[in-house]
Amino acid sequence: MPDSVGRFNVAVTGIGMVTAAGVGTRTAWKVIKDPEGTAAAPVPALAGMPAEIGCWIPEFDAAAVIGRRKAWRIDRSSQFAIAAAAEAVADSGLNPAGWDGTRVGVVLGSGIGGAASWEKQHHVLLDEGPLRVSPLLIPMLAVNMSAGYVAMEHGARGPNLVTATACASGTTAIGTARDLLRQGVCDVVITGGTEACLIPSIITGFSQMGALTGRHTDPRAASRPFDTDRDGFVPAEGAAVLVLERTHDARARGARVYANISGYGASADAHHATAPEPEGTGAELALRAALHDAGISPDSVDHVNAHGTSTPLNDAMESKLIRRVLGDRPAVTSVKGVVGHSLGAAGAIEAAVTALTIDQGLIPPTANLENLDPQIELDVVSKAPRAADVQVAVSNSFGFGGQNAVLVFTKS
Template structure:
């Protein structure tokens, strides 16, 4: 069976830098940090008091007031970003068979704030005072469900929850649905809103976060010698994925093509990556194989690059295993250096960044990169953007549980 081609025809995002694609692109090229002191709740008793909040977020009028009250923050992010992506794509869903239109969204945590609020009400006021919306707001599939309701998408509709690789896996699953003829268009990506008392406290307890309270903007330091953990962030990155001939027929603009997805497991540890990066390496190889690329053809890699001690070294080792001598010629950068770690939404925002870099011929930098870790000795495009026309790109996403996903994206 001949697999059908899958292209990106629309992109949307809300993230710690900005609440739109144009403003996000501007700030990425400026090397701006979106990390700042937290304001969503009182963090005075926490050892970490900063993160990547979405700022000045006003879901209305994109989402009506009644619906906003019935959605957790992560679902609001997903709907807001999907509105931008669908508008950008120019598609009128009403013109097509709704059973050929789908939605697959990733979220590592789902409605954590709603869970906390509901549990608080249970303890303080009893079960009879709980809201009937607790469950519909907190379930991780609330994002994909609400997007499908908004646009009348009656085809494939699922939710992926593989920790920090959720959005990437969601896009990989969407690609397969389109490749093998189960759908023509799928709205995909990821959304997360885990900056809550439990979310922040849990990651602090896991000793995963940076403690640079005195300098939040420089806390996310991927591949740096003195990095001390990742920065907890929130937001969404959504893409409209479409079968190539379908997009061509309606005259859609095309950002890039999704050509491959490598999906592996470390089978090693529930939170730590395999120290040699063997699972990550095989995910990259698999993505390139499916794309039909020779390994030395890859020009740019958007790294998982979280700013953790173990993760950055393991990913660098994985890149060296895969690319050999070519690894030194590869341009690598970490979007997380500017936006922090959006957990299950990260892959979505990073795919948006990759689409923009291919479109504009500019690679965004890895900021806060002044004293490289000797074990991280590749070209991380430090601190300033670089003009470069790239046609073959990988985007890595790795998650707790040992989940690895690498996406291969190319120009059309």
């Protein structure tokens, strides 16, 4: 591990969210902190499939939010990103009309990209022939386009990219954005993650591999992280976007700072395509690297926003990791009991919630946690939100391929 070069803080000055808990940060946060707030339901697009439930966003009206002309020609995943980014930029108080766009970057995460557009046009190809396939198919499905469209909306002409590390993608994006600020390449970075793939092909694939819950008759209770009766994750769609600036720049302009991001670490399990390394040894590398980067000792961590997928293997691994490295001191939560698992957007949504937790002094409960697995020896928040002065928090993300990413947040 390299020597620490001293803590480098970036400020979260804007947050935008599009989730099954609600469209808009205020709405989503209200539901996420509600112990009864769960968003899983039957998904019409999945009717008749082996898995028919998910955390989808029926109230998202793309035409109303981003305009009809834009909405019809871009994939739902990019629509989410545009909406969340618009909210985050407005929340930051920055004015794109006045900033130097060459110093503004966009880094988003997505695990799959425009899968819904690809599936729809594949049916067109088979049913109606090649001449009926949309000429917009490639820009609709390409994984990089969410960042491209956000840049177009805000005149952001700095580095522009999408990270794809499966379910760690959103966290990887935020860590990469912080690096751009640290290197002096950008002064502002719009960052986060987006995903919209509640479609038959993708969800059937997850179902066939045994990753999803079988509790289809009771969707609201299906996602139950750390519970003894957990049996798989509930798939979801959504997006979250953060505006990041160097903390001293944010303070200089009098910006509201939700929290600082003070550390980032990444690693690989090098173990298995879909299963985590059982003891979390690969994930531990990322966690320790993030703490080292932040210059923070493990015993200073107050809170962990866990990856907490509600799968038997992940929750067991993560609980061992947290206990081994951080002990039983941190209060742990998983928001996936409410918003499900949005794949490449999950880490970004959880980063947004972690920043809100620090800002609001309130840890959301883990929804549907009725009986804590006796093998999970952690202080898992459940039943009700918990008031807490969180000075240091960790947000974990782990993805297929054994890709791990961890962020350390500190109070401003």
